[in-house]
Amino acid sequence: MLKETAAWLKPVQQTLDDYLATVNNPHLQAAMAYSVDAGGKRLRPLLLLAVVTTFGGDGEQALPAAAALELLHTYSLIHDDLPAMDNDDLRRGKKTSHKQFDEATAILAGDALQSAAFELLAQTKVAPATLVGLVQTFARAVGPNGMVGGQVMDMDAQGHQIDLQTLLQLQAEKTGALLTAAADMGAQLAHVSASDARGVHVFAAAFGRAFQIQDDINDVTETAAQLGKTPNKDVAEGKATYPSLLGLAATRQVLAEEVVKAQAAASDLSVPAPQLKALLDYFETEKQ
Amino acid sequence: MLKETAAWLKPVQQTLDDYLATVNNPHLQAAMAYSVDAGGKRLRPLLLLAVVTTFGGDGEQALPAAAALELLHTYSLIHDDLPAMDNDDLRRGKKTSHKQFDEATAILAGDALQSAAFELLAQTKVAPATLVGLVQTFARAVGPNGMVGGQVMDMDAQGHQIDLQTLLQLQAEKTGALLTAAADMGAQLAHVSASDARGVHVFAAAFGRAFQIQDDINDVTETAAQLGKTPNKDVAEGKATYPSLLGLAATRQVLAEEVVKAQAAASDLSVPAPQLKALLDYFETEKQ
Numbered sequence: 001m002l003k004e005t006a007a008w009l010k011p012v013q014q015t016l017d018d019y020l021a022t023v024n025n026p027h028l029q030a031a032m033a034y035s036v037d038a039g040g041k042r043l044r045p046l047l048l049l050a051v052v053t054t055f056g057g058d059g060e061q062a063l064p065a066a067a068a069l070e071l072l073h074t075y076s077l078i079h080d081d082l083p084a085m086d087n088d089d090l091r092r093g094k095k096t097s098h099k100q101f102d103e104a105t106a107i108l109a110g111d112a113l114q115s116a117a118f119e120l121l122a123q124t125k126v127a128p129a130t131l132v133g134l135v136q137t138f139a140r141a142v143g144p145n146g147m148v149g150g151q152v153m154d155m156d157a158q159g160h161q162i163d164l165q166t167l168l169q170l171q172a173e174k175t176g177a178l179l180t181a182a183a184d185m186g187a188q189l190a191h192v193s194a195s196d197a198r199g200v201h202v203f204a205a206a207f208g209r210a211f212q213i214q215d216d217i218n219d220v221t222e223t224a225a226q227l228g229k230t231p232n233k234d235v236a237e238g239k240a241t242y243p244s245l246l247g248l249a250a251t252r253q254v255l256a257e258e259v260v261k262a263q264a265a266a267s268d269l270s271v272p273a274p275q276l277k278a279l280l281d282y283f284e285t286e287k288q
Numbered sequence: 289m290l291k292e293t294a295a296w297l298k299p300v301q302q303t304l305d306d307y308l309a310t311v312n313n314p315h316l317q318a319a320m321a322y323s324v325d326a327g328g329k330r331l332r333p334l335l336l337l338a339v340v341t342t343f344g345g346d347g348e349q350a351l352p353a354a355a356a357l358e359l360l361h362t363y364s365l366i367h368d369d370l371p372a373m374d375n376d377d378l379r380r381g382k383k384t385s386h387k388q389f390d391e392a393t394a395i396l397a398g399d400a401l402q403s404a405a406f407e408l409l410a411q412t413k414v415a416p417a418t419l420v421g422l423v424q425t426f427a428r429a430v431g432p433n434g435m436v437g438g439q440v441m442d443m444d445a446q447g448h449q450i451d452l453q454t455l456l457q458l459q460a461e462k463t464g465a466l467l468t469a470a471a472d473m474g475a476q477l478a479h480v481s482a483s484d485a486r487g488v489h490v491f492a493a494a495f496g497r498a499f500q501i502q503d504d505i506n507d508v509t510e511t512a513a514q515l516g517k518t519p520n521k522d523v524a525e526g527k528a529t530y531p532s533l534l535g536l537a538a539t540r541q542v543l544a545e546e547v548v549k550a551q552a553a554a555s556d557l558s559v560p561a562p563q564l565k566a567l568l569d570y571f572e573t574e575k576q
Contacts, residue, residue: 023432028440032432079399084391103372107395108440111367114399115431118406122423128416135410135423143403144311144320152316152396 002278005050008059008066012045015067019120023112031101031109032116035074039092039228044069044182047207050275051186051200061125062189065134068121069182072142075113076178078106080151086233093228114142126189133188141181150174154239162240168209176208183207199269203276206262210283213255216241217284220248256285290566293338296347296354300333303355307408311400319389319397320404323362327380327516331570332357332470335495338563339474339488349413350477353422356409357470360430363401364466366394368439374521381516402430414477421476429469438462442527450528456497464496471495487557491564494550498571501543504529505572508536544573 016036023029045066052062081088081096082103089099098106121138124131140146150173157170183204187197218226219234220243234241242251259280266273266280304324311317333354340350369376369384370391377387386394409426412419428434438461445458471492475485506514507522508531522529530539547568554561554568 023437025432025437025440027444028432028437075399079395082395084395104443105440107367107370107372108436108443110399111363111402111439112432112436114402115427115434115436118423119427119431122420122427128420132410132416132419135406139403139407139410143407144313144316144400146403148396148400148403149311149313149316151399152313152393155392155396156315 001046001281002275004053005046005275005278008046008049009042011060011063012042012049012067012070015063015120016070019067019071019116023116027105028109028112031097031105032074032113034100035078035097035109036071036113038074038094040070040074042070043211044073044178047179047204047279048182048186048189050279051183052190054269054273054275055187055190055192055196055271057186057190062186064120064124065185065189066182068117068124068138069178069185071113071120072117072138073178075110075117076142076147076151078110078113082106085155088233090228117142124189130188130191134185137181137184137188141177141184146173146177146181150177157240159238164245167240167242167245171209171212172205175212176205179208179211180204193270196270199265200276203262203265206258206265207279210255210258210262210280213242213251213258214283216243217248217251217255219243252285255283259283259285289334289569290563292341293334293563293566296334296337297330299348299351300330300337300355300358303351303408304358307355307359307404311404315393316397316400319385319393320362320401322388323366323385323397324359324401326362326382328358328362330358331499332361332466335467335492335567336470336474336477338567339471340478342557342561342563343475343478343480343484343559345474345478350474352408352412353473353477354470356405356412356426357466357473359401359408360405360426361466363398363405364430364435364439366398366401370394373443376521378516405430412477418476418479422473425469425472425476429465429472434461434465434469438465445528447526452533455528455530455533459497459500460493463500464493467496467499468492481558484557484559487553488564491550491553494546494553495567498543498546498550498568501530501539501546502571504531505536505539505543507531540573543571547571547573 020029020033020036023032048066048069049059049062053059077091078097080086081091082098088096090096097109121134124134150170153170154174180201183200187200242254262280263277266276308317308321308324311320336354336357337347337350341347365379366385368374369379370386376384378384385397409422438458441458442462468489471488475488530542550568551565554564
């Protein structure tokens, strides 16, 4: 990650802190803050801001929209970890919300974080027509034909044999939709051309696939301490993953291909995009 | 309820049906539709539309915003009924979502309905500046300092002795916020004067308190068949209610006072408001 991108971590955190400080109920505020501050990489806000600034847009102005992505992402993690869902005790090396608090608190903190994401997004100080576009893009990405739809597919797939095509669609919705929304919203905020908008979308879609593949690889190759959660959980639960469908070597090959696709999309933009390319350093592939 | 108001039931249902038809995942679609179509009175959409048409606004144009209120309300009921929350098996005489499906499905259907509410709201075909105002009002009403905050207060109050002041604040957030949002959004859509906007807000706040009081009364005076859910549940769980704090006779008195307040607010508007006044027929009080 380039210094210009990393420099946004602090303003993003400040925006999150400022929002959380407005929550009146101390119990709810504590539960929301616990998960928001559980050590996430802020990848979605940073992606949005990298797109905005790549095209000369106003990063400061984009901060509420960027932080909204993190609030939404955090809600999805809390609900994903619930006993009725993945039933995880650890997340990023810390107790999950329902372990730290209780199940009712975890459900409500997640619910509140989803509302909060829309509330914060709607505070972005841009032209109303731009803001309406942001809300539409965001709502579609996280809704029934986006992230939640992917989550339902994931739940229905457990214990079943699914093919690579189904896994791709599942992950495109569950993980990909919010990442492409981050890029699309960045493009809208920077008022880029239709061609550049397509380019950053292709970049983010490949980035999203690579991200999920890397996650699958880490699940089978890293220890609990490295992962911050229970390793080999996907395998133990019979969850289809890239390694389970393709083997580890072929999975690494697909990862490398997705990274190349993302690099190519970044290179084809109408402006140099070193910040976007540097985001790809996250992935453990042989560099081109 | 006047014929003009009841006539909106069908278009509201059509708007809900049209939205649900766009959900691609059949499992998720079935779970969302099951709860949306579980026999709700559509009070929040009808309140919004009554305000819009009272001031000569365009009801047809307001339908997505009206239906969004019902999607949001339905999500709150599904999550409220979960085992970790109120643990209800019946709602409006039908099995609750986690009983009809399973807990994971109920959590995700609720999550999806919240996203869907924002998605549908953002499709309202009004000027962008008006739409931004609607999203801001809606998000604030359902978020941590609104509906979800009230839900957390409610959870924290269980098994504790709370006073009337706390009960009022709890219910203002848990039930009142979405009802006042419905009225406020109607006022925004009809571009009413500041004075009329205050008037419909006061009407809806009194309506919301009356609604909750009527609900508390029904809980102790009606059978399971009338209620469509387990009666006397509040008492059994040691939940503070108006009757438990004031007794039934004084509670009926407070209900009558709130209805009078709502009637007065409706009478003070700059236009005749027969539709709003007729909504008060819902309450079982001696008419003034």
